[in-house]
Amino acid sequence: EERKKRGLAYSKFLTAVAISALLLGSDNVMATQTVSGNVPDIKEQLQTIAVTGVVLDASDEPIIGASVVEKGTTNGGITDINGRFTLNVRAGAILKISYVGYQPQEVKATRTMKIVLVEDSEILSEVVVVGYGSQKRENLTGAIATVDVSKTLEGRQIPDIGRGLQGTTPGLSVVIPSGEIGSDPTIKVRGQIGSIDGSSTPLILLDNVEIPSIQMVNPDDVESITVLKDAASASIYGAKAAFGVVLITSKKGAKSEKVEVSYSGNFSWQNISKKMEMARVDGIQYRIDALKRAKGTLYGAFWYVDETSLERAKEWDKTWGGKLGVNDPFVYGRDWYVDASNRKFSIRTFDPYDYMIREWAPSQTHNISLSGRSGKTVFNVGLGYLDQNGLMKLAKHDDFRRWNGSIRLSTEINKYITARAGANYSKRNKRYAYATNSTTADPWLYLYRWDSTYPIGYDENGNEMRSPASEIHQANTANKENNYLSFNVGATLQITKDWKFDIDYTYAGEDQIWKKNGTKFTAADTWTSPVKRLDGNGNQIYVNNMGEVVSAGTEGAMPAYGLSYRQYTADGANPDHIRREVTNAKRHTLNITTDYNWQINEKNNLKVLVGMNRTDWESEDNWSQITNLTDINNLSW
Numbered sequence: 001e002e003r004k005k006r007g008l009a010y011s012k013f014l015t016a017v018a019i020s021a022l023l024l025g026s027d028n029v030m031a032t033q034t035v036s037g038n039v040p041d042i043k044e045q046l047q048t049i050a051v052t053g054v055v056l057d058a059s060d061e062p063i064i065g066a067s068v069v070e071k072g073t074t075n076g077g078i079t080d081i082n083g084r085f086t087l088n089v090r091a092g093a094i095l096k097i098s099y100v101g102y103q104p105q106e107v108k109a110t111r112t113m114k115i116v117l118v119e120d121s122e123i124l125s126e127v128v129v130v131g132y133g134s135q136k137r138e139n140l141t142g143a144i145a146t147v148d149v150s151k152t153l154e155g156r157q158i159p160d161i162g163r164g165l166q167g168t169t170p171g172l173s174v175v176i177p178s179g180e181i182g183s184d185p186t187i188k189v190r191g192q193i194g195s196i197d198g199s200s201t202p203l204i205l206l207d208n209v210e211i212p213s214i215q216m217v218n219p220d221d222v223e224s225i226t227v228l229k230d231a232a233s234a235s236i237y238g239a240k241a242a243f244g245v246v247l248i249t250s251k252k253g254a255k256s257e258k259v260e261v262s263y264s265g266n267f268s269w270q271n272i273s274k275k276m277e278m279a280r281v282d283g284i285q286y287r288i289d290a291l292k293r294a295k296g297t298l299y300g301a302f303w304y305v306d307e308t309s310l311e312r313a314k315e316w317d318k319t320w321g322g323k324l325g326v327n328d329p330f331v332y333g334r335d336w337y338v339d340a341s342n343r344k345f346s347i348r349t350f351d352p353y354d355y356m357i358r359e360w361a362p363s364q365t366h367n368i369s370l371s372g373r374s375g376k377t378v379f380n381v382g383l384g385y386l387d388q389n390g391l392m393k394l395a396k397h398d399d400f401r402r403w404n405g406s407i408r409l410s411t412e413i414n415k416y417i418t419a420r421a422g423a424n425y426s427k428r429n430k431r432y433a434y435a436t437n438s439t440t441a442d443p444w445l446y447l448y449r450w451d452s453t454y455p456i457g458y459d460e461n462g463n464e465m466r467s468p469a470s471e472i473h474q475a476n477t478a479n480k481e482n483n484y485l486s487f488n489v490g491a492t493l494q495i496t497k498d499w500k501f502d503i504d505y506t507y508a509g510e511d512q513i514w515k516k517n518g519t520k521f522t523a524a525d526t527w528t529s530p531v532k533r534l535d536g537n538g539n540q541i542y543v544n545n546m547g548e549v550v551s552a553g554t555e556g557a558m559p560a561y562g563l564s565y566r567q568y569t570a571d572g573a574n575p576d577h578i579r580r581e582v583t584n585a586k587r588h589t590l591n592i593t594t595d596y597n598w599q600i601n602e603k604n605n606l607k608v609l610v611g612m613n614r615t616d617w618e619s620e621d622n623w624s625q626i627t628n629l630t631d632i633n634n635l636s637w
Contacts, residue, residue, distance in 0.1 A: 051087045053113030055079050055097060063117060066099040071106065143232075145169045147225035157268040157363060159388055159400070160215040161222065161248070162187060171229050181390045182400035182430035182480075184213055189229050189244030202227075202244035203237055206424070209486070209506045209589045210240075210615065216426035216484050217248060218384035218404035220264065220367040224249045237613070250424075252408050253378030254371045264367045269360040272391060278452045280349040281317045284310050287451070302527045303453050304343045312337075313347040313453075326354050329460045331547035336455070338530050338561045346453035355456045355469045358393040376412035394473040395433035403427045418492040424508075426484040434478035434516050435471040436575050459524045460547065463565045466523040475575075476517035476635060483511045501594045502611075510585040518575035519632040524563035533560040572628040578635055585619040 055066040062083025069076030070087070071094040079085045089095070089109050098104035102117040147169055158164040162185030166174040173188045189202050204214050211217070228245040237245055254260055279286065288310050291299055298306045316335070330336065335348035364387050371380040383405055390398035403426070410420040456467045464470045490504035533541040542557040544550050550557050569576060593611030600606060629635070 047091055048088050049091050049109070049111060051085075051089055051095070051109050051111060051113060053085055053115060055083045055085070055099070055115045055117060057102070057117060058119065060116075063099050063102070066097060066102075066117070069096045070094070070109075071096050143171070143229035145171065145227045145229065147227070149222055149224060152225075153219040153222060156219075157266045157365065158219060159363075159365075159386055159402070160185070161217055161219050161225070162214045164219055165225070169227055172227055180432075181388050181398075182215075182428065182432075184215055187214070187246065189227065200243050202246050203233075203240045204246045204248070205237075206248045207250055207422075207488070208247075208504070208591055209488070209508065210587070211508075212484065212510050212585075213428075213482070214246070214248075215402070215428060216404075216482070218367065218382065218402075218406070218426075220369065220384055221250050221382045221404065221406050222248060223251045250406065250408065251369070251371065251380050251382070252410060253380040254373045257373050259370070259372035259374075262369050264365075266365045268363050270363055270388075270391075271360050272357060275353060276448065278349070278351045278353070278448070280321075280351075280452055281310075281313050283349075283452055284313050300343075302344065303346050303455075305345070305453065309345040309347055312345075313349070316347045317349075320348070324348070326457055329458050329462070330455045330465060331460045332533070332560050332562065333543040333545055333558060334547035337558065342529055344530055346455055348455070349452040350454065350456045351452065352448065352456060352469065355467075356393055356472065358389075358391050358398075361389040361391055363388040378408075378410050380406075380408045382406045390432070392433060392472055394469055395475070395477075397431040397477045398433065400428070400430045402429075416494050418494070419489075420491065421487075421489045423488070424484065424486045426482075428482040430480045431477050432480075433472045433475040434518060434575060435468075435475035455526055459563055461524070461562070461565070463524040463563075465563065466521070466526045466568060470523045471521055474519060474521055474523075476519050476632070478517060479513075479515045481513045483509075483513075485509050498598055499594070499596045502592070504589075504591045506587075506589040508587040508589070510583075510587065512581075512583040514581040516575075516577075516579040516581070517635045518577045518579070518629065520567055520571070520576050520629070521569045522565070522567040524565045525568050526563060527568070528564055530561040531564050533562045576629055576632075577625050577627040578629065579623060579625040581621065581623040583619060583621040585617065588614075588616040590614045 053068075055063045055068070057063055062079070062081075064079060064081055064083060066079045066083070066085075067076065068079065068085045068087060070089045075087070075089065077085055077087060087095075087109075091109075093109045094106050095109050095113075096104060096106050097115050097117065099117060101120055103120045105115060105117060107113070107115060147165065152168050153161065153164045156164060159181070162174055163176065165172060165187075166176075166185075171190045173186075173190075175186045175188075176183060177186055187201055187204075204211055206217060224247075226247040226249075228241070228247065230244075231242070233241040233245045284305050287299055287305055288307055291297065291306075298304055320334070330348065336344060336346045338344055365385065367382070367384045369380065369382045372378070384403070386400070386402040388400045390400070392398040405425040406423065408420070408422040410418060412418045454467070455465050456469050457465060459465055464473065486506055486508035488504060488506035490502065493501040495501060535541055540552070541560040542550055542552045542554070543560045544554065544556050544558075549560070591611065591613050593609060595607065595609040595611075598606045
């Protein structure tokens with residue numbers, strides 16, 4: 001029996017040696033044996049191979065910049081000027097090769113490879129809207145990008161096209177400067193900078209007519225968007241197109257003999273994309289550390305910090321941290337104190353986010369469209385409504401609304417003449433807190449300009465303390481209204497099968513009415529020196545470190561101070577006024593073009609376009625203002 005066991009163990013050992021030798025001779029795997037009892041455990045380690053290859057087109061010309069990536073990983077690279085690449089991949093890996101205008105391929109990796117990419121005829125045959133017409137992509141020589149409207153705009157809760165284009169189109173930069181609702185996005189093509197004073201924004205056209213703002217276009221009315229990126233656009237649209245062109249084409253009607261009615265609605269809630277956490281006690285510590293390195297002992301302006309206030313802030317945080325909310329008053333003795341030099345020290349920390357930001361602001365959009373075709377007549381009618389609330393929690397009103405209406409009608413009178421007409425209407429109305437004066441800039445700046453020791457909220461007397469939050473809360477509402485109405489008529493004369501003549505005229509009226517309702521700010525002034533708290537007989541009041549009133553002889557008693565409650569903006573100074581600004585503009589646009597498209601043979605054609613564009617624009621503006629208001633609560637025009 002003992003000999004049998006030894007023989008069995010010896011047999012297992014020889015088997016393991018044989019397997020190891022076999023696997024070590026293989027190019028694919030290595031195996032090692034670990035003993036746990038009598039059961040062998042084989043671990044595999046996949047080897048990598050060095051792959052070199054070349055990517056060519058159908059004419060055996062190298063493709064420069066083709067993407068070569070190991071499938072399922074981020075391991076990859078691009079081909080060089082000779083179309084060659086080198087890559088280390090797992091044995092048996094699949095490589096994905098792709099390039100714009102060619103069909104992507106997936107092939108199994110070998111040590112030497114030759115990949116021939118086939119042109120994507122579907123992409124090359126795609127018809128792209130360009131200046132005053134359209135072209136097949138294969139015939140284009142300029143830098144042009146088209147936007148997939150179905151993926152970019154449809155089904156998304158976006159207030160305007162600009163925000164929908166963010167991050168979707170190479171070379172197109174879209175930035176929302178303040179994130180404020182109703183604000184125009186800043187659009188640039190390839191990051192262009194025109195001049196120190198000049199504009200570098202692209203020309204924005206709706207159906208070949210310049211519009212004042214991309215915000216006025218309802219995303220639901222858009223058929224296609226094309227971005228012309230290079231100087232070639234200036235040859236068509238002139239100097240205004242020096243920094244690119246954004247061409248927006250609106251929906252014209254149904255393509256089949258039927259009437260379609262559609263409705264889309266969207267309800268959503270929006271929140272700030274990135275919450276900025278304010279440094280609390282650790283922020284005070286950072287300032288003290290910086291003071292020490294600069295050989296300083298005291299820092300501040302309206303409110304100060306030093307090593308003593310840091311230690312008291314640490315004690316405050318242990319006792320009150322997380323227990324006091326935005327509605328709890330700022331109490332002397334507990335939350336702040338005054339030193340022998342009459343300087344104010346806050347030991348309570350505040351986060352402006354909690355006081356000023358409304359989370360999950362609601363938004364809704366509704367769109368109705370009616371489109372159809374009857375015989376040789378096509379039409380499209382669109383109605384849209386957007387209602388968006390802002391993030392300013394304390395503002396009386398912070399919202400943006402937009403109403404849109406459009407109609408397009410086209411009919412083929414005979415085989416030579418097609419007539420068309422249309423109209424666009426857009427009304428945008430923005431309401432916001434009109435808080436501006438000589439000492440306080442944009443509230444978002446002051447939201448995080450001061451550190452967390454600057455008080456926000458109410459003092460122990462129930463008075464609102466001077467801060468960006470108090471000014472937003474007290475501010476009256478400004479109203480900015482933009483109206484746009486345009487009418488257009490046009491016709492196409494089909495002279496021959498290859499030759500046509502187009503004429504279009506558009507009249508547009510643009511009006512802006514901006515009402516700025518000011519006020520006078522009154523609050524417990526956190527910017528000025530503290531005042532002593534006296535009782536009815538004029539005697540000094542004393543408190544303990546809980547803010548409770550105690551007698552002067554009580555241990556730990558300190559003289560009590562308060563903040564001066566006053567109107568801190570002067571009569572007649574900003575924002576003590578009501579102001580009305582009005583701008584009226586008219587735009588006349590005439591486009592006349594003729595183009596001839598000669599199909600010479602199956603592979604060659606000649607297209608010639610000749611035309612003119614004339615735009616007349618005139619604008620008038622006026623403003624009226626009255627200062628030193630007698631009633632800041634019931635303003636009327």
